[in-house]
Amino acid sequence: MSRFKSDARHPIHVSLNGEPVAGEAEPRTLLSDFLRHRLGATGTHVGCEHGVCGACTVVVDGMLTRSCLTLAAQVDGCEIRTVEGLAPAADRLGVLQQAFRRHHALQCGFCTAGILMSLDHYLARNPAPTEAEIRDLLSGHLCRCTGYTPIIQAALEAAAQLASSKKETSDA
Amino acid sequence: MKPPAFDYLRAETVGEVLDGLAQQGGDARVLAGGQSLMAMLNMRLAKPKLLIDIMRIPELRKIERKTDAVVIGAGVRQADLLAWPDLAEALPLVALALPCVGHMQTRSRGTICGSLAHADPSAEMPLALVALGGEVLLRSARRRRRVAAKDFFAGMMLTARSDDELIEGISLPVINGSRFAFREVARRHGDFAIVACAATKTPSGVRLAVGGVADVPTARDWPRLEGSAVDDALNAFAYELGARDDVHATARYRRDLVRMIGRDLIGEVLR
Numbered sequence: 001m002s003r004f005k006s007d008a009r010h011p012i013h014v015s016l017n018g019e020p021v022a023g024e025a026e027p028r029t030l031l032s033d034f035l036r037h038r039l040g041a042t043g044t045h046v047g048c049e050h051g052v053c054g055a056c057t058v059v060v061d062g063m064l065t066r067s068c069l070t071l072a073a074q075v076d077g078c079e080i081r082t083v084e085g086l087a088p089a090a091d092r093l094g095v096l097q098q099a100f101r102r103h104h105a106l107q108c109g110f111c112t113a114g115i116l117m118s119l120d121h122y123l124a125r126n127p128a129p130t131e132a133e134i135r136d137l138l139s140g141h142l143c144r145c146t147g148y149t150p151i152i153q154a155a156l157e158a159a160a161q162l163a164s165s166k167k168e169t170s171d172a
Numbered sequence: 173m174k175p176p177a178f179d180y181l182r183a184e185t186v187g188e189v190l191d192g193l194a195q196q197g198g199d200a201r202v203l204a205g206g207q208s209l210m211a212m213l214n215m216r217l218a219k220p221k222l223l224i225d226i227m228r229i230p231e232l233r234k235i236e237r238k239t240d241a242v243v244i245g246a247g248v249r250q251a252d253l254l255a256w257p258d259l260a261e262a263l264p265l266v267a268l269a270l271p272c273v274g275h276m277q278t279r280s281r282g283t284i285c286g287s288l289a290h291a292d293p294s295a296e297m298p299l300a301l302v303a304l305g306g307e308v309l310l311r312s313a314r315r316r317r318r319v320a321a322k323d324f325f326a327g328m329m330l331t332a333r334s335d336d337e338l339i340e341g342i343s344l345p346v347i348n349g350s351r352f353a354f355r356e357v358a359r360r361h362g363d364f365a366i367v368a369c370a371a372t373k374t375p376s377g378v379r380l381a382v383g384g385v386a387d388v389p390t391a392r393d394w395p396r397l398e399g400s401a402v403d404d405a406l407n408a409f410a411y412e413l414g415a416r417d418d419v420h421a422t423a424r425y426r427r428d429l430v431r432m433i434g435r436d437l438i439g440e441v442l443r
Contacts, residue, residue, distance in 0.1 A: 001182065002181070003181045003182075004181075005179055006178050006179045006180075006221075007177065026177070027177070027178055028174065028175045028178060028213075030174065030175070030214075049174075049214050051207060054275075054277060057277055063249075063251070063280040064276060064277040066207075066277060066278065068210075068214065069206050069207055069210035069214075069278075069281070070206060070281070071180065071203075071206070073182070073225070074203075074206070074225060076182075122276070136361060137275075137276055139275055139360055139361050139362045140274075140275030140278065141277075
């Protein structure tokens with residue numbers, strides 16, 4: 001049992017996109033604020049701060065997670081993946097990110113980090129999704145710019161591209 | 173907004189949770205998946221002095237198949253239950269209702285028992301518990317008790333749980349040879365239901381449970397109904413639920429949905 005006092009900061013250790021990192025957090029510190037303010041990972045955006053808009057979605061121990069509905073204290077020792085971990089290198093975009101760019105699947109970009117995390121997580125487990133499944137997944141996100149259609153097109157194209165690149169690798 | 177200040181206790185045994193609840197009583201809240209409680213904290217609708225995190229207690233993370241019931245522990249996430257291979261066979265009604273609970277991004281963390289503790293009148297899991305006639309397993313440092321679904325929900329977001337009690341799990345009966353149907357109407361998939369209905373074929377007739385209309389999910393049993401008796405029974409039930417107008421729908425629309433969905437579902441299970 002560990003009890004953290006409300007008025008003190010406590011050390012929190014996590015793996016962030018594969019790198020071990022640590023920071024201090026009060027018991028009430030949200031994971032979203034911990035990522036942005038303590039760890040400097042500002043790719044994760046904070047929208048509604050009550051779990052509705054999906055902008056702050058990250059992956060914790062393989063689970064899609066609203067970081068605004070999660071305390072930093074809850075994820076001590078966990079593996080966290082954020083949008084910063086999606087690109088293969090600093091000057092390159094991943095397959096999904098490239099598809100978003102081609103299809104104009106973002107305009108202001110505020111919701112994009114969360115949507116990318118949901119799609120990246122989903123496509124890794126469901127390599128051949130239907131449009132209905134993508135729409136169902138996106139029901140957990142709000143985007144006020146795009147009307148969603150280009151996001152769905154980008155997701156389906158990225159899924160097809162990922163599936164064919166996997167096939168080529170396994171055939172080789 | 174940000175949550176108010178509280179102490180955080182990461183429990184490793186049920187005993188630690190019960191001690192914490194016994195000491196702090198109404199000032200303590202149990203934190204499981206956090207998909208309802210954290211929103212309440214962020215909006216400062218809840219201001220506990222102590223949060224007790226129960227998600228690192230292995231014994232609460234179990235789904236147990238007994239002869240005539242399934243016991244679901246307090247730490248079982250909605251996604252865990254959806255992925256349970258026996259779900260469709262043992263709990264077909266839950267298999268129908270659970271995909272409508274929130275979104276994939278909230279089911280991944282939210283727990284079954286957390287949804288029951290929150291007791292939102294339009295939530296699907298409280299409706300399923302009432303429709304199936306399940307039980308809530310409550311435990312404090314002093315005693316253990318089982319509360320029937322119909323006695324558990326005491327009002328809008330109110331339950332029979334005492335301040336020092338942990339919802340340790342729920343027990344849902346496995347009902348063989350019956351038929352189940354579920355349908356809800358919401359603005360978008362995953363939103364809270366305007367009206368949600370669950371129907372079950374019972375040995376003597378049919379049961380319809382309705383969420384989103386009264387302050388608590390409400391079930392009604394009828395003997396086998398024929399012809400216009402179905403419409404009369406549903407109309408009376410729709411009025412008895414005491415629907416109110418709100419920003420989402422009028423009372424009249426809710427009564428319409430109870431009559432229409434109710435008739436369809438009763439038809440499906442008695443077919």
